Amino acid sequence: MAINLMLVISGLIACILIVYAHYYNKRIHMQEKYEIDNLVDSLHIAEMEEYHILFLSYDNYYFKNIDKLLETIDEKYVVILTAPIWLYKRKVKHWRNHMVINSTDVESSIDYFKRYEYIKYQKYSKNLLKNDSAYFSLICINKERKV
DSSP states (O other): OHHHHHHHHHHHHHHHHHHHHHHHHHHHHHHHHHHHHHHHHHTTOOOOSOEEEEEEETTOTTHHHHHHHHHHOOSOOEEEEESOHHHHHHHHHHTTTSEEEEGGGSOTTOOHHHHOSEEEEOTTSSOEEEESOHHHHHHHHHHHHHO
C-alpha cells in the first residue's frame, strides 16, 4: 500500500514537472518572438509576410560560401553584419537584393548574435524558426526551392 502511494505521488510530481517545463518553454518562445518583433520594428524594415534574418559575422568559417549564396538568392534577406565598415559598405553594394544592416546599428540588448545565425520570422504567426548555422540554413532553403 505504501508502494502504491509512492507511485501515485511520484507520478503527480512527474506530471507537475512536465507541465511546468511546457509552460516555461512556451514563455521563452514568446519572449524570443517579442524580442525579434521589437528588432524588426526598431530597424524600420518594410512590412513583409516572412522575414529571413541572418546574423552574420565576417569571421564566420563559411562567410565566403554565404557571400556567394547571397549574391544568387532572389528572396530578400535581412542581413545583420558584424564586420569592419569598409566590408559592410562593400557588401551593401554586392548584396543589393537584400537589406544589409551594420550590427552597430542594432540594439545591444538583443542576444541573438551569440545564439543563432538564422531566424525565419512571421509576424502574425506563432512560428519562429531558429538555427545556429546560417550557411546550412541557406543551403537547405535553396534546395527546397529548386526541387
